[in-house]
Amino acid sequence: MVMSKKHHPKPRRTQVLAARAFASIEHFLHIEAVSGVLLLISATIALIWANSQWADSYANIWHTSLSISLGRFEFSKSLHFWINDILMTFFFLVVGMEIRSELHEGALSKIKQAILPVIAAFGGVIIPAIIFLAFNFAPIQQNGWAVPTATDIAFAVGILALLGRSIPGEIRVFLLSLAIIDDIIAVLIIALFYSEGLNYLGFLTAGIGILLVLGFQRIGIGSAWSYLIPGSFVWFGILMSGAHPTLAGVILGLMTPVRSKPMSEHPLDLLLRITGELTGRDIKSEQGHSQRRLLQKLQVAKRELLPPVVRVEQALHPWIAYIVMPLFALANAGINLSSSTYSASELYIITGIVVALVCGKPIGIVGISWACIKLKWCHLPDGITWKGLWLVGLLAGIGFTMSMFIAMLAFKDMRFLNAAKLGVLLGSVTAALLGVIWGIIYLKQMTRINRKVH
Structure with a gap:
């Protein structure tokens, strides 16, 4: 017997309201603007805390030891390590997945579409590095050459989202593509220049983990939780090898299937x-x-x-954006400024990073793009003007998370590390403010042009 639709019970008002509330929350969790604002708030709290009467508690809390023990096995590390080396692995896992998705069917899947973002990204790495080295001559200072080469995707896209929906979608796609290529370059820099002496037993352990992942995929294991054990092998192997363990996240992200199970x-x-x-x-x-x-x-x-790479990325996105990255900012952005007297070397580090992020990034991105377009190697994408490209260049100067991360690998001396962090903060905030100002000017100009057309 077939029942007519009118006999089906109607959802209660509370159920409808709950459904709407959950839909609103889900929508909220996927807005990049909120993520960028939350990062800024976390960094501000860290700065205020580190310069308040409770400054000692800020320094001490991150050295609190957290342990996991199972029988005779015990893994004990500081809270700082848990955030920077373990939780940030999940951040890099999402980065790896974004790269995998873009290479499969995104802006990087077609050579013609990928040429300009790739070239622009390299310009946005090379010019800031040169500017930093121009300010810093001592080898210990020059070790931070890669600090201003990175772009914080969440922060940059978040600032762009704050400018509103009037910004052409092509600019957002271009910024995302450029930032993802920037991340690829940053990962390669970390692997090649900021890894300690390599231990081959570690590579063997990581290799076993990778083979286990491939085996799990081969026999059709679809649960993401099942990959925690082989993923742990990869992470511990990379840690043992002397490379930075967060690279395990990138490796696993790149291995995530881009096609659904047959x-x-x-x-x-x-x-x-x-x-x-x-x-x-x-x-x-x-x-x-x-x-x-x-x-x-x-x-x-x-x-x-949805393919696994999209499902896992969507599931992890709110956790990364609203827990991992704010925690990273809170744990690393606290610089005590109250009694700081900077030496000449430290001032050169600060100045080099600020100038490289604020000037080097946009000049590198726009300059090399202009040269390649003049040489007819590529062309500006539809919907993007030169003013729009300058907006991308300015926002790409927001290094923040990735720049902080590289700074901690580059400088072991706390004086130089604090100087680098301050440079990253000043440079990123300045780049963000200039990006917003330029974006407002750009929008007003677009509005005038549209009025003339209509």
């Missing part, structure tokens, strides 16, 4: 068929075995509509 029936067709079957069923059989089986199939079909 099914006898396309997930969308299966979804439509089961929905049709459920629509024609008697409401009284709702709790039956057959009904539950169909609902399970429906759940599988819904899941397989």
Whole structure:
């Protein structure tokens, strides 16, 4: 017996309100603007805390030891290590997944589309590095040459989102593509220039973990939780090898499948068929075995509509954006300024980073793009003007998270590290402010042009 639609119970008002609330929360969690603002708030709290009467508590809390023990095995590290080396691995996991997605079907999947962002990204790395080295001659200072070469994706895209929807979507896509290539270069820099003496036993351990991941994928294990054990092998192996353990996140991200598990029936067709079957069923059989089986199939079909790389990235995004990165900012942005008297060497580090981020990034990105377009190697994408490209260049100067991360690898001397952190903060904030000002001018000009056209 087929029941008419009018006999189906209507959802209660509380259920409707709850559904709307959850939808709003989900939408909120995926707005980059909020993520960028939260990063700024975390950095501000860290600065205020580190320069308050509770400054000692700020310094001490990150040295608190956290341990995991299992039988005779014990893993004990400081809270600072847990944030910078373990939680940030998940950040780099998402970076790896973003790179994998872009290479598969994004802006980097087609050579013609990828040429300009790749060239611009290299310009945005080379020129800031040269500017930093021009200010710093001593080898110990020059070790920080890579600090101003990075771009903070969340912060940069967040500032762009704050400018509103009037900004052309092509600019956002170009900024994302450039920032992802920037991340690839940053990962290579970390691996090649900021890794300690290599231990081959570590590489063997990481290799075992990688083989386990490939084996799991081969036999069709789809649960992300199942990959924690082989992922841990990769992480510990990279740590043992002398390279930075967060590189394990990039490796695992690049290994995440970009295609859904093969099914006898396309997930969308299966979804439509089961929905049709459920629509024609008697409401009284709702709790039956057959009904539950169909609902399970429906759940599988819904899941397989998206490839694993997209599913895992979407699941991790709110945790990374709203917990991991703010924690990283809180743990690393606190610089005591109250009694700081900087030496000439420290001032050169600060100045080099600020000038490299604020001037070097946009000049490198726009300058090399202009040269390549003049040489007819590539062309400006549709929807992007030169003023729009300058906006991308200014926002790319927001190094923040990645620049802080590289600074901690580059400088072991706390005086130089604090100077580098201050340079990153000043440079990133200045680049963000200039980006907002330029963005407002750009929008006003676009509005005037549109009025003339209409």
